[in-house]
Amino acid sequence: MDRKYLPAAAIIILLAAGAFSGIFSTALTGFQIASRTAISLSIASITKGELTIFSFPGSVEVFSPVEIKTEFTNTGSVEYDSRTVIQIQNFTHYPLVSFYDGFAHLKPGERRFFKATYTPNMTGFHWILVNVTFGGSTLNAFGLFFVNPLQPIIIIKPGGGTTGGGGGDGGGGGGFPGFPPESGAADMELVYQKSVKIPKGGTYDIYLEVKNTGEVSLNSLVIQAKSVGIEFDIIPSSIFRIPSGGSQIFIIELSAPKDLEAGEYLFEFTVAGKELSRDGAIHAEVGELSLKEQVDQRIANYLFILQQADSQIKVLQRKGSDVSTALSISGQAHGSLDAAAALSQEGKYVEALDELENTKSLLGELIEEIAEIVALPVTVVLPAYIPLLLIVLVIALLVAVFLIVHARRKGVELGEYELGSHGLR
Numbered sequence: 090m091d092r093k094y095l096p097a098a099a100i101i102i103l104l105a106a107g108a109f110s111g112i113f114s115t116a117l118t119g120f121q122i123a124s125r126t127a128i129s130l131s132i133a134s135i136t137k138g139e140l141t142i143f144s145f146p147g148s149v150e151v152f153s154p155v156e157i158k159t160e161f162t163n164t165g166s167v168e169y170d171s172r173t174v175i176q177i178q179n180f181t182h183y184p185l186v187s188f189y190d191g192f193a194h195l196k197p198g199e200r201r202f203f204k205a206t207y208t209p210n211m212t213g214f215h216w217i218l219v220n221v222t223f224g225g226s227t228l229n230a231f232g233l234f235f236v237n238p239l240q241p242i243i244i245i246k247p248g249g250g251t252t253g254g255g256g257g258d259g260g261g262g263g264g265f266p267g268f269p270p271e272s273g274a275a276d277m278e279l280v281y282q283k284s285v286k287i288p289k290g291g292t293y294d295i296y297l298e299v300k301n302t303g304e305v306s307l308n309s310l311v312i313q314a315k316s317v318g319i320e321f322d323i324i325p326s327s328i329f330r331i332p333s334g335g336s337q338i339f340i341i342e343l344s345a346p347k348d349l350e351a352g353e354y355l356f357e358f359t360v361a362g363k364e365l366s367r368d369g370a371i372h373a374e375v376g377e378l379s380l381k382e383q384v385d386q387r388i389a390n391y392l393f394i395l396q397q398a399d400s401q402i403k404v405l406q407r408k409g410s411d412v413s414t415a416l417s418i419s420g421q422a423h424g425s426l427d428a429a430a431a432l433s434q435e436g437k438y439v440e441a442l443d444e445l446e447n448t449k450s451l452l453g454e455l456i457e458e459i460a461e462i463v464a465l466p467v468t469v470v471l472p473a474y475i476p477l478l479l480i481v482l483v484i485a486l487l488v489a490v491f492l493i494v495h496a497r498r499k500g501v502e503l504g505e506y507e508l509g510s511h512g513l514r
Contacts, residue, residue: 136224137165141200143219148235151212152282155234157205161221163195169224170194175205178216183430185215186385195223209236210282210296211393273304273333275364281341285371286386287319288378290347293386294449295371296394297339299360301331307362312339314358319373320344321356324453329464337463338398338456342449345375380438387445388430391452395422398455405462415458422451 142160149155157175173190188205195201209215217232278300287293301307310328314321322342331337343356356371378386399419406412425448432441 135165136167136169136226138162138171138195138221138223138226138228139164140219140221140228140230142202143230143232145217145232145234148237149209151209151236151238152284153208155207155209155215157207157217157232158202159204159219160200160202161195161223161228162200163197163223165224166197167224168194168196171201171221171223173201173203174220175203176218176220177207177209178218179211180214180216182216184385185389186382208284208286210390211396212236212238271305271333275305275307276301276303277307277360277365277367278302279360279367279369281369281371283371284374285343286374286376286378287343287345288383289345289349289351289375291378291383292342292344293373294390294394294452295341295343296390296397297341298336298397299328299331299339300336301333303364304333305364306333307331307364310337310360310362312341312358312360314341314356316343316354316356318345318349318375319354319356320346325457325460328460331463335463336401337460338394338401340394340452340456341371343371343373345373349375351376380442381433384429384433384438384441384445387442388426388433391422391426391445391448394452395419395426395455398452398459401459405459410462412462415455415462418451418455418458422448422455425451 139162140159141162142158145157146155159173159175161171161173163169163171170192172192174187176187177185179185186207188207190201190203193201214233214235217234219230219232221228279297280300281297282295285293285295297312299307299310308330310331311326312323314323321344324340324342328337328339341356341358345354352375354373354375356373357368358370359366359368402412402415402419405415425444429441429444429448432438432444
């Protein structure tokens with residue numbers, strides 16, 4: 090190459106090298122952008138969520154609050170609305186009550202905490218169903234906890250003070266007209282719910298069981314109560330007698346007028362009898378409850394009371410008491426409660442509340458019938474065929490005696506004949 094062309098050639102080579110370098114750089118930069126864009130699009134299409142917290146106690150005592158905590162996390166890469174629902178079910182998966190969280194808008198990585206508190210009024214296993222809806226998807230989780238029987242809240246010891254306040258001294262029972270005199274120490278246990286939630290304009294029925302754990306009967310039992318703001322009714326109004334080892338149920342209906350301000354109220358009562366009397370108190374929280382929540386609460390509560398009444402009927406039946414009327418009323422109450430539950434499942438909450446009033450009326454009849462059975466001495470009820478069977482047995486016995494006597498006479502006559510035939514006198 091001629092030297093005079095070297096500068097031009099060098100310029101051309103430099104230009105070519107610069108052009109190539111620029112093209113390569115642009116191509117690499119373009120790949121990186123395209124690559125990042127492609128990843129961004131891929132992540133944007135993922136809708137994911139995870140229940141990062143689901144905690145609750147494994148077991149509690151009946152009437153003690155159960156705190157259920159949940160936390161839902163948006164683990165995807167897009168924003169969406171989510172909602173958490175916590176439902177309590179009995180062991181057969183019958184819904185008892187549901188708690189609804191509000192809708193929450195969650196960005197990627199954000200969390201939503203939701204807590205529900207449930208107070209069980211029946212023993213046994215309970216299911217917890219957590220349902221989370223988010224971005225067109227659904228997440229379900231189940232939990233299981235056990236409710237233990239209630240330990241006595243008030244224990245009345247003979248001749249001494251007790252939890253819950255003062256009262257008469259424990260001591261021997263002097264008996265009651267129509268019953269034989271009794272001697273020994275009086276003792277009693279009261280089992281009841283310590284706190285309740287009452288809807289404004291609604292009611293709550295409390296189960297109160299009086300157990301006679303003393304050596305003598307408890308006679309002429311009544312509940313004397315007082316409250317400011319809360320209205321009440323007690324079924325039965327009085328109990329004639331609870332024998333030693335027996336028990337009886339009271340239903341205390343607490344009502345909150347519609348114009349009553351929301352807040353905490355104290356309901357105080359005294360169980361008073363000929364032998365003993367003691368005080369108790371129930372804390373009532375008055376607030377707003379939806380129709381569904383009212384129905385769920387009353388169904389669960391009435392089911393518990395009915396189960397306790399059925400258990401008492403079985404005990405009385407084993408002791409020989411006539412419980413035919415109580416069994417009939419219990420069957421009607423179960424049918425009414427099932428009807429109310431069916432209406433609730435259909436979303437007919439007003440109709441369900443009306444049916445629950447019928448259930449409540451039947452429960453009142455049942456409790457009063459049981460109180461009458463408990464008060465009476467145990468009598469053995471014989472089947473209708475027993476008297477006839479006794480008559481047949483008496484006749485058979487008389488015939489047997491006649492045949493035996495007749496056979497003996499024949500034997501004597503035969504002996505005399507044999508002796509006479511041989512000339513023996």
